[in-house]
Amino acid sequence: MQKPDTIEQVQALLTAQGYVCGRALAVVVFLALRLGRPLFLEGEAGVGKTEIAKALAAGLNRRLIRLQCYEGLDASSAVYEWNFPAQMIAIRTAEAAGAADRGALQAELFSDEFLIERPLLQAMRPDEHGAPVLLIDELDRTDEPFEAFLLEALSDFQVTIPELGTIQAPEPPIVILTSNRTREVHDALKRRCLYHWVDYPDFQREVEILQARAPQASAKLSREVVAFVQALRTEDLFKKPGVAETIDWANCLLALDVIDLSPEVIADTLGAILKYQDDITKLQGSEAKRILDQARASLAPS
């Protein structure tokens, strides 16, 4: 599958995967593809950052390789490791067989057979469908030394394995980095990338997302659900609901055969949208009704 030639094609490609994409996002995705630059996406939780990489890989028919970041992630977990237990077994077997050629054994022990490829190395391997999409997810969870290492890796797309030599990607992967901004990512890394802040969608776009992801929900219920969640996001909450929560909630309501929101139904299903007890407590009593009234008012034709 060829890379899209226009911004509209990017939008169509993502829409075909059920990903609703505004123009601003389509423009940076287009530029990232066109210029071969990594795309750095920041935003609140559950707004569709990870999903973009998945939709793009599926739409372009490329392999998706995901590097999930966490505290303490190091180069060996990100690039490659030698399969130490298998190497030990091979040594024992060679010893038992009385093999004498140490050089041959050493060459065998440090060959592809004993190499465990981690995501960054996998992303540099040739692929018949073209360069894969490399998703470096939740970068803010790693620490600065790893970030510095990544900066190197992203600049030349090659890895040197002392025993094997240098492996260079025939075509650089399509790189998408995401962050929830629990800490600021270093400028040097950001400078290499195109940047986009993924915001909560507006009412119309969130209704479209819901129609794409929970198509069984009626238009009326979808609009009420979205209006309520959007009203909820203006409240002073510890953790605001993302798009993921809107979809979850709609699915919960469908499972309960709800056709219309009511304060009682909301109270019963709050756990799908709010994940902190303090936030749930805030919505008890008359609060849910007040927000529902506010949401309905925003839906009323003016």
Ligand SMILES: Nc1ncnc2c1ncn2[C@@H]1O[C@H](COP(=O)(O)OP(=O)(O)OP(=O)(O)O)[C@@H](O)[C@H]1O
């Ligand atoms: N624009 C969109 N179009 C279609 N689905 C969307 C969109 N935005 C979000 N979603 C849905 O919301 C869910 C959550 O999205 P995703 O996991 O990508 O969020 P995230 O921003 O990576 O969140 P986190 O920061 O928690 O990892 C996805 O399963 C996806 O179905």
Ligand SMILES: [Mg+2]
């Ligand atoms: Mg994510």
